[in-house]
Amino acid sequence: MQKVVVGLSGGVDSSVAALILKRKGYKVIGLFMHNWEDTVYSNQCSWKEDSIDAMLVAEQLNIPFQIVEMKKEYKKHVIDYMFNEYKSGKTPNPDILCNKKIKFSIFLEKAIDLGADFIATGHYVNNEKILKNKKIIHRLLTGKDPYKDQSYFLCQLNQYQLRKSIFPLGGLMKSQVRKIAEKNRLYNAYKKESQGLCFVGKIDLSKFLRQEIFSKKGDIIYIDSNAPIYYKKNESFSSKEEKLFFLSRKKKYKKSDGKIIGHHEGAQFFTKGQRKRISLGGYKEPLFVIETDIKKNIVYTGMGKQHPGLYNKSLFISEENIHWIREDLIMHEGDKMDVMCRIRYRQPLQKSKLYKLTKGMLVEFDKMQCAIMEGQFAVWYLGKELIGSGIIS
Numbered sequence: 001m002q003k004v005v006v007g008l009s010g011g012v013d014s015s016v017a018a019l020i021l022k023r024k025g026y027k028v029i030g031l032f033m034h035n036w037e038d039t040v041y042s043n044q045c046s047w048k049e050d051s052i053d054a055m056l057v058a059e060q061l062n063i064p065f066q067i068v069e070m071k072k073e074y075k076k077h078v079i080d081y082m083f084n085e086y087k088s089g090k091t092p093n094p095d096i097l098c099n100k101k102i103k104f105s106i107f108l109e110k111a112i113d114l115g116a117d118f119i120a121t122g123h124y125v126n127n128e129k130i131l132k133n134k135k136i137i138h139r140l141l142t143g144k145d146p147y148k149d150q151s152y153f154l155c156q157l158n159q160y161q162l163r164k165s166i167f168p169l170g171g172l173m174k175s176q177v178r179k180i181a182e183k184n185r186l187y188n189a190y191k192k193e194s195q196g197l198c199f200v201g202k203i204d205l206s207k208f209l210r211q212e213i214f215s216k217k218g219d220i221i222y223i224d225s226n227a228p229i230y231y232k233k234n235e236s237f238s239s240k241e242e243k244l245f246f247l248s249r250k251k252k253y254k255k256s257d258g259k260i261i262g263h264h265e266g267a268q269f270f271t272k273g274q275r276k277r278i279s280l281g282g283y284k285e286p287l288f289v290i291e292t293d294i295k296k297n298i299v300y301t302g303m304g305k306q307h308p309g310l311y312n313k314s315l316f317i318s319e320e321n322i323h324w325i326r327e328d329l330i331m332h333e334g335d336k337m338d339v340m341c342r343i344r345y346r347q348p349l350q351k352s353k354l355y356k357l358t359k360g361m362l363v364e365f366d367k368m369q370c371a372i373m374e375g376q377f378a379v380w381y382l383g384k385e386l387i388g389s390g391i392i393s
Contacts, residue, residue: 003027004118004166005111007103008058008065010050011194013122013169015057015186016177020168021120022061029114030058030065033107035074050194056187068110070102077101083212089294090375091271100156108164118166124148126170127162132328138162140325142384145173152345155379155389156323206269206277215265218297220278223258223290223309230308241355244314244362250374251309253291253300261301267292270299273310273371288371311368315343315378317361317390326387331356339380341365343372343392349381361390 006018008030022028032054034047051067058065078094078101085092103121111119124143129136138159143149157165169177181189223229229251237243262280264270270277274289283303290309291300302309324330331337335356340349341363350369355362363378372392379389 001025001027002117003029003115004120005029005031005114005116006120007107007122008032008054009122009194010053010057010188010191011122012181012186012188012191013124013177015054015061015122015188016180017120017122017168018057018061018063019180019184019186021166022063028061028063029111029116030054030061030063031107031111032065032067033070033102034067035070035102036079037071053188053191060185060187068107070106073106074098074102083209085375086209086268087213087294089268089292091373092375093377095153096156096377099154104154104157104161104165108161112164118164120166120168122169123150123154123167124169124172124174125151125154125167127165127167129163135328137326137328140386141170142381142386143167143170147346148174151381151386152342152377152379155325155377155386157325159325159327162325209269213266213268216297218264218267218299219255219260220262220264220280220299220301221253221255221258222261222287223253223300223302223307225302225304225307225309227257229253229257241357241362244355244364245316245357248312248314248316248362251291253293253298255298258300264299267294267297267299271371272373305370310370312372313368314362314364315369315372316393317363317378318393319360321391321393322361322388323390324388326385329382329387331361333358339382339387341378341380343369343376343378352380354380360393 004021004026006014006028008014008018018028018030032051037047055065078098081097082092082094108119124145126141126143127138129138140151140154140162142151235246270289270292272289272291275286278287278301280287285304287301287303288307288310289299290302290307331354333356337354339352339354341352342349351366353364374392376392377389378392379386
């Protein structure tokens with residue numbers, strides 16, 4: 001009888017995952033990760049209620065249950081990472097780091113220490129193994145439910161982590177999971193979906209960041225869509241890759257490129273593509289952040305969703321930030337690969353081409369992309385399989 005430790009979150013997904021595994025004959029243990037506790041956000045962070053829900057479901061399923069303390073690790077690998085990225089003007093994805101460093105690393109280690117053969121979660125993804133050149137390879141595949149597919153959030157997993165993981169909900173629609181919970185009268189069958197930051201909840205990001213990042217008044221600059229910076233003479237390039245690399249770089253705006261239209265309380269609180277909190281009147285269309293300058297504490301804005309400052313045709317990923325789930329498909333200098341790519345969760349997959357350079361990877365999109373943000377993750381697929389990812393430089 002193989003033993004599997006399920007990360008019971010108190011939600012319906014992980015509860016149904018545990019139920020399915022028990023019915024399949026696994027010896028199931030439920031563990032609740034106590035990762036965050038903050039008096040500032042006591043209303044949003046419902047860990048006590050969630051842990052009680054998880055315990056009650058474990059009791060219903062007649063499986064062992066315990067709470068594991070991981071607050072110190074979570075702060076180090078997720079919260080501190082978040083603050084550091086925003087301080088440097090980047091836009092992080094803490095949920096991806098939580099999966100990489102917490103759920104499928106430290107939590108996995110704790111499960112192995114308990115004698116587990118596998119861990120399981122309520123993620124809507126699939127994994128399978130294939131034999132290639134007499135070697136077993138583990139594949140990460142999209143979930144059946146296109147709206148709930150969470151492969152993007154698992155883009156940093158490795159072969160060992162996939163080998164040790166089971167995803168019982170990968171072949172189900174969310175509606176089916178609800179029905180299973182209702183039919184089996186699970187305690188949390190009608191519980192609402194959790195929202196916001198993993199283990200923290202729904203928060204006011206600006207208020208959350210102000211715990212570590214101090215306010216500092218700066219200028220908001222308006223850049224017209226017809227500004228000369230967008231119509232400079234074409235540079236000469238020795239190759240297409242060199243041109244794509246040039247085009248992937250952040251535009252270096254100056255105050256003189258536009259005009260001051262207002263003030264803000266800190267450039268670190270803004271990200272490219274952001275519309276909220278730029279409530280300045282007198283414009284025919286909404287204003288969007290097109291770039292930030294952290295050193296000079298300037299926020300550059302443009303009017304309308306079609307502003308040229310919002311769009312890029314390519315992005316670059318530094319060598320140290322490239323990650324391959326399929327290590328057998330690793331690209332070498334000069335290699336090219338046609339893939340489908342996305343740069344944010346739930347974005348429709350975009351037809352793209354990868355170019356491997358000496359110092360990293362270029363991703364060229366068929367269509368212009370809106371608000372490519374430094375620090376976010378680009379992920380690439382072959383068919384339904386997620387094969388690699390990287391942090392946008």
